[in-house]
Amino acid sequence: xxxxxxxxxxxxxxxxxxxxxxxxxxxxxxxxxxxxxxxxxxxxxxxxxxxxxxxxxxxxxxxxxxxxxxxxxxxxxxxxxxxxxxxxxxxxxxxxxxxxxxxxxxxxxxxxxxxxxxxxxxxxxxxxxxxxxxxxxxxxxxxxxxxxxxxxxxxxxxxxxxxxxxxxxxxxxxxxxxxxxxxxxxxxxxxxxxxxxxxxxxxxxxxxxxxxxxxxxxxxxxxxxxxxxxxxxxxxxxxxxxxxxxxxxxxxx
Amino acid sequence: xxxxxxxxxxxxxxxxxxxxxxxxxxxxxxxxxxxxxxxxxxxxxxxxxxxxxxxxxxxxxxxxxxxxxxxxxxxxxxxxxxxxxxxxxxxxxxxxxxxxxxxxxxxxxxxxxxxxxxxxxxxxxxxxxxxxxxxxxxxxxxxxxxxxxxxxxxxxxxxxxxxxxxxxxxxxxxxxxxxxxxxxxxxxxxxxxxxxxxxxxxxxxxxxxxxxxxxxxxxxxxxxxxxxxxxxxxxxxxxxxxxxxxxxxxxxxxxxxxxxxxxxxxxxxxxxxxxxxxxxxxxxxxxxxxxxxxxxxxxxxxxxxxxxxxxxxxxxxxxxxxxxxxxxxxxxxxxxxxxxxxxxxxxxxxxxxxxxxxxxxxxxxxxxxxxxxxxx
Numbered sequence: 001x002x003x004x005x006x007x008x009x010x011x012x013x014x015x016x017x018x019x020x021x022x023x024x025x026x027x028x029x030x031x032x033x034x035x036x037x038x039x040x041x042x043x044x045x046x047x048x049x050x051x052x053x054x055x056x057x058x059x060x061x062x063x064x065x066x067x068x069x070x071x072x073x074x075x076x077x078x079x080x081x082x083x084x085x086x087x088x089x090x091x092x093x094x095x096x097x098x099x100x101x102x103x104x105x106x107x108x109x110x111x112x113x114x115x116x117x118x119x120x121x122x123x124x125x126x127x128x129x130x131x132x133x134x135x136x137x138x139x140x141x142x143x144x145x146x147x148x149x150x151x152x153x154x155x156x157x158x159x160x161x162x163x164x165x166x167x168x169x170x171x172x173x174x175x176x177x178x179x180x181x182x183x184x185x186x187x188x189x190x191x192x193x194x195x196x197x198x199x200x201x202x203x204x205x206x207x208x209x210x211x212x213x214x215x216x217x218x219x220x221x222x223x224x225x226x227x228x229x230x231x232x233x234x235x236x237x238x239x240x241x242x243x244x245x246x247x248x249x250x251x252x253x
Numbered sequence: 254x255x256x257x258x259x260x261x262x263x264x265x266x267x268x269x270x271x272x273x274x275x276x277x278x279x280x281x282x283x284x285x286x287x288x289x290x291x292x293x294x295x296x297x298x299x300x301x302x303x304x305x306x307x308x309x310x311x312x313x314x315x316x317x318x319x320x321x322x323x324x325x326x327x328x329x330x331x332x333x334x335x336x337x338x339x340x341x342x343x344x345x346x347x348x349x350x351x352x353x354x355x356x357x358x359x360x361x362x363x364x365x366x367x368x369x370x371x372x373x374x375x376x377x378x379x380x381x382x383x384x385x386x387x388x389x390x391x392x393x394x395x396x397x398x399x400x401x402x403x404x405x406x407x408x409x410x411x412x413x414x415x416x417x418x419x420x421x422x423x424x425x426x427x428x429x430x431x432x433x434x435x436x437x438x439x440x441x442x443x444x445x446x447x448x449x450x451x452x453x454x455x456x457x458x459x460x461x462x463x464x465x466x467x468x469x470x471x472x473x474x475x476x477x478x479x480x481x482x483x484x485x486x487x488x489x490x491x492x493x494x495x496x497x498x499x500x501x502x503x504x505x506x507x508x509x510x511x512x513x514x515x516x517x518x519x520x521x522x523x524x525x526x527x528x529x530x531x532x533x534x535x536x537x538x539x540x541x542x543x544x545x546x547x548x549x550x551x552x553x554x555x556x557x558x559x560x561x562x563x564x565x566x567x568x569x570x571x572x573x574x575x576x577x578x579x580x581x582x583x584x585x586x587x588x589x590x591x592x593x594x595x596x597x598x599x600x601x602x603x604x605x606x607x608x609x610x611x612x613x614x615x616x617x618x619x620x621x622x623x624x625x626x627x628x629x
Binding site for chain 2: 152153155156157158159160161162163166170171174175249250251252
């Protein structure tokens with residue numbers, strides 16, 4: 001009796017969160033921005049705390065996150081599909097191992113090493129290592145999602161005349177979607193976090209404000225940068241939750 | 254939908270060997286499954302009966318031998334094309350949980366390229382056929398159905414593209430006994446309408462007896478121990494293994510295969526309520542007779558003792574407790590015989606009129622005859 005009740009309770013909590021989370025986030029951002037803009041700013045602070053700088057840094061941050069996510073999706077999902085096919089099973093541990101190393105290594109280290117190795121700076125030096133870092137959750141969840149599909153459903157699909165590909169497209173993948181989305185949600189939040197380090201390699205983003213505020217001892221700049229980064233992570237997480245609600249297969253709940 | 258739509262399936266020395274295993278999983282099975290008949294593969298678990306069945310639609314590729322379906326070499330066809338022409342129903346239905354009932358049933362017609370309207374009509378027809386109201390069930394998800402309902406949808410899905418052949422892998426294994434009985438009855442009814450060639454796998458011998466036109470009792474590596482009608486297997490198991498599988502009570506099971514109309518009826522003296530006691534007494538002699546009402550329906554058993562002077566036919570004798578019809582099984586008749594004080598079961602016609610009686614001797618003679626026929 002307790003299990004269904006708990007499940008129903010957690011589902012209700014999930015729904016409340018779906019409405020409350022963006023409102024709370026926007027509220028906090030509003031309060032912090034109002035506080036920052038209304039306080040007495042010196043020249044240094046004004047250089048950071050103005051609409052165009054905040055917007056462009058936020059936009060850079062969003063861009064990094066979006067491209068990382070797209071990259072992760074394009075690489076990890078097909079890779080996860082391939083690695084669960086019977087003929088590619090031996091490769092799975094190898095690829096998972098590489099992805100594990102990618103995630104186990106600290107993001108800063110990965111970023112800086114990539115910068116040192118290539119000598120590049122800017123957008124792609126942030127995006128590529130971050131993508132490697134965020135690959136694992138999506139890859140692993142895609143694989144788990146496909147592996148948890150009841151083999152008798154796959155056999156039923158083949159048995160009534162679906163080709164291997166159409167079983168994948170119409171049965172296995174739709175049933176794995178909740179897992180893929182959960183992995184993607186984790187990857188998104190990771191990406192927002194790592195993107196605050198983009199300033200290390202001249203990649204922009206809200207990390208610039210945090211860095212400036214810290215180095216020049218301007219608390220207001222530091223707070224605005226940090227709050228916006230946190231808010232962005234929470235919003236992105238909310239988008240992920242929304243996607244799980246809307247894109248998950250019907251009939252499973 | 255009249256006539257037989259099924260086609261013959263022929264297995265010719267079909268084997269399955271898995272690499273790295275010394276013995277074959279299925280060893281040179283040869284059998285013919287006649288068009289329009291239900292053949293049940295029955296045997297202990299692990300004997301290879303499911304493997305044998307799955308080689309027919311090539312979910313498992315045979316490693317040797319030939320399979321023809323309706324004269325066509327199944328091993329030369331594209332496996333996906335082949336399977337679209339063979340209905341497939343499995344244990345726990347195997348319905349796709351993210352598709353509605355309607356979408357599940359419409360999968361195969363979609364695969365073979367029917368247009369949307371035709372599929373929608375067909376889905377409705379199939380749900381109707383398996384006794385699920387289309388408007389109520391079409392848009393539900395499998396999770397919202399009971400086990401028995403899911404199984405019906407599974408059968409509807411298997412039949413949707415009107416395949417001549419239907420493979421059923423323990424389809425009713427996971428439902429409760431009452432639901433299983435209902436599903437079996439429904440399959441029998443469907444089959445009498447559709448006349449498909451059905452290959453049915455089960456480990457339940459009673460289910461095999463009930464559903465099969467023929468039963469193949471399989472032993473290790475799918476060796477055919479006996480392939481015959483349920484009657485013949487019950488009457489004369491080929492060896493001890495088969496006998497063990499048939500289990501206790503083979504004679505009783507056999508009685509479920511025979512109808513009262515198949516055996517000779519005895520006769521007893523009768524009189525109607527309008528006759529005088531003297532007339533009946535004359536006919537009864539020292540035995541007993543039946544008293545019928547004006548429409549010749551049996552009312553009471555009366556013996557000579559009940560017909561003494563001054564007794565009226567309106568109250569004499571004891572009421573007939575139980576009667577059987579021509580369509581009842583001999584097992585029902587035996588039950589009636591055992592509960593009757595005189596050891597006779599009254600047989601009535603469609604309107605309840607007296608037709609004759611069946612007694613214990615008739616039942617025993619019938620069983621003896623069956624055994625002798627089977628041995629011959």
